[in-house]
Amino acid sequence: MPEILAFILLGIYLLGMVFIFIYSLAQGHLLLFFFKEKRNPQPIPSNPSELPQITVQLPLFNEMYVAERLIEAVSKLNYPLDKLEIQILDDSTDQTKELIQEKLKEFPTINFQYIHRIDRKGFKAGALKEGLEVAKGEFIAIFDSDFIPDPNFLLQTIPWFSDSKVGMVQSRWTHLNQHYSLLTRLQAFALDAHFLIEQMGRNRQGAFINFNGTGGIWRKETILDAGNWHDDTLTEDLDLSYRAQRKGWKFIYRPEVESPAELPPIMSAIKSQQFRWTKGGAECAAKHGAAVLKTNLPAHVKIHAMAHLFNSTIFLAILIVSLSSIGVWWLVDQQILGPGWIQLASFSLVGFAIISLIYLVSYFYRKQHFFKSLFEAIFLLPLFLSVSMGMALHNTQAVMEGLTGKKSPFIRTPKFNLEGGKFSLRSNQYINLRMPITTWLEGALALVFIGMVVLGIFQQNYLFLPFHLMLAVGYSLVFISSFKSYALGR
Template sequence: MPEIISYSLLALYILGMLIILGYSLALGHLLLGFWKSKRAGERTPSDPIEWPRVTVQLPIFNELYVAERLLDAVTKIDYPLDRLEIQVLDDSTDETSDLIQKKIKEYAGFPFVYVHRTNRQGFKAGALKEGLAEAKGDFIAIFDADFLPTSDFLKKTIPYFQNDHVGMVQTRWTHLNEKHSLLTRLQAFALDAHFTIEQVGRNTLGAFINFNGTGGVWRKTCILDAGNWEDDTLTEDLDLSYRAQKKGWKFVYRPEIHSPAELPPIMSAIKSQQFRWNKGGAECAKKHAQSVLSSKFSLKTKLHAVAHLFNSSIFLVILMVSLASIGVAWMGLNGFSSSWTQIAGLFLFGFAIIALVYFVSHLYSRKRFWASLVESLLILPVFLSVSMGMALHNAQAVWEGLSGKKSPFIRTPKFNLESGKSNLKTNRYLKFSMPLTTWIEGGLSLVFFIMVLLAFRYEYFLFLPFHAMLAFGYGLVFITSFRSYSLGK
């Protein structure tokens, strides 16, 4: 019986490594697409003869700390006022509504349209859909409350719609508070890879890309043709993106157009955001994967779409591999020796490709090469460790998404700490209670730390780097989670 268990764990470990390898090869191909785009150069369309009507939608729900900042920013947008409409889609249930209406009155004559719903039916998707029904613009720009649209945003994005087949233009997120803490630096490191490598690579290779929920512009007819906003997933942006592209609409991603935004500064807020993103991604995979595979798109497009849709599922695999590695390492500690030990190289190869993607993205997203090189070498192992330490939390989200378990849309708290008008201790939106998984993360950190000690005790070092990163990653996630959840009490 022990041998059956041991070899079952080995089989799970090898299966997980092969999936990780496949995931890394897809990322590697996107990296090649990114380099291809650099060789091709950039082509910027000329301004239209007449600027079209544009509606800017601002979905807001209880945003006391950032609502005013957002409204101030949109009034600075450089665009003909007779061609512009700003829809403030306010679902707030607190003083945010009064604050917004007061702020709007300060800009008399500016084309604000205030829409307040008495219920949150459909959450953000519902607010966008109701606003769309009244929108006067032919194009719809969307900004979440934690964003600061630049003054030239519309004049840089709208020209791309002169191609009638373009249904959406997405811009790159940049970070207002990247240097606030280690956690914000790690988030910026991850998002830069998505916006620098993945989005560029997919767009260059003709694969499906996604509207990121904010910092982008839609053609109104594209939204309607694709079936309008739906609220049956937690990532309505990814869902609509796939429905539109399956109908033949073209998407454009422009990394040189920036949309600055705030990063969550504490782990409880990060986990809330990650849970929604990962569960919603899994829900969209369940909703769209089969139809994409049975479509007439090329095999390359289909494979990238599957990798894209099941992107969040990699956390299930990482959790499986990390837990199975305990048993496999125990086999090695007890003298089992066979060719399986060499298969670990497959994981290391995939791991190296993933690391390369993040390494390159950091170098290209920064202006100073040598400083960025040193920073990448320092932050990369920490980032990979914490990403693995998030596997339990994110795997739960993915499992719920794939299994069909529904949950409400939980907004990510905003802070605007840099303004000095708020702080972590007084933030009224920190109401998260600490889940059981946080204690399990602490336990897993201890387990992997013991595995590190056993590696030195028995001089068996095959899994030492992997287990050391897991011990550190789960430990850091546990400590930062414990501290942040206590803020809500």
């Protein structure tokens, strides 16, 4: 019986490692097409002879720290004023309403349309849908409140719609406050990989990509043809993207068009954002997975669509591998399992190497000082991987809720605007003060893996020492950062 239990435990561990390995192969395939795009990029089309009517939508909800900055930025968009409409879709219940209305008085010549909803039905998706009903533009650009659109954004993206089959053009997010703290640097490290390797790799081979919720522009016809905005998932952007592409619309991703945005500077805000993205992604996987498989799309498109939709389940695999590794370590230490069994899983370490390579390639993209960047990468990469593993418990909860259909409200990520020194972190009124039980569990796991590191050294059983050390660091940093951010307003 002990041997049967040992093999069951080993099987769980190996299953998780195989899943991570398969995931890494899909990511590695995207890396190959990223390099193809870099070697032979698509030629940029010229502007049409007659510019179309465009509506810019700005969905806001209680954004007193960034609303004025956003209005200031969109007022500088380089586009004929007679063909530009800017909708402010404001669901605010605080003083943001008054701030916006007062700010708009500074721009009497710009066609700002202020739309305020009393009922926040459908959250962001509901606001976008309501604005679309009265939008005069043939094309719809969308920016969240923490973005500062490039003045030439519209002129850079509109030429790609010369192909009547193109339904959406997505720009690359860049970061206003990347160097604010270690947390913002780690977020930039992660997001750059998505906006370079993943988006470019998918787009190059004709696989599905996603509108990222902001920093993109849609053909209005595409939104309507795909069934308009739905509010049955927390990621209305990913949902509409898959409905539109399944109907045959082409999406374009342009890395040279940059959309600067603010990164959440505290862990509670990061977790709020991560939970919404992760759960919403799982909800879209449950909603679209089977439908994608039933289409007559090419095999590589289906494979990458499934990898894309279910990519958040990587956190479930990491949690399973992390917890089961404790039991496997004990089985080897007690000589119930021989080390040879564990060597079967060594091939899966190739997966971690591929994933590390992807983040390193995106990190060095456009870096000018190689050796300085190399030292930074040597520091950031293991720390990023550790913190990512430390987020596994939090994100696994989101994945399970998304896959099982448990509903929750759309909780927007609080914005801060700390760079200019006008606002302080401690005075922010949008910080959530309630610490969830998962934070305490992260603290407990930090202690567990610290204990495993100490025990491994004491027992001279170094089987999982690097892995457990990274988990100890990751869970410790996530717990401490979470505790500090939840305690900010106390």
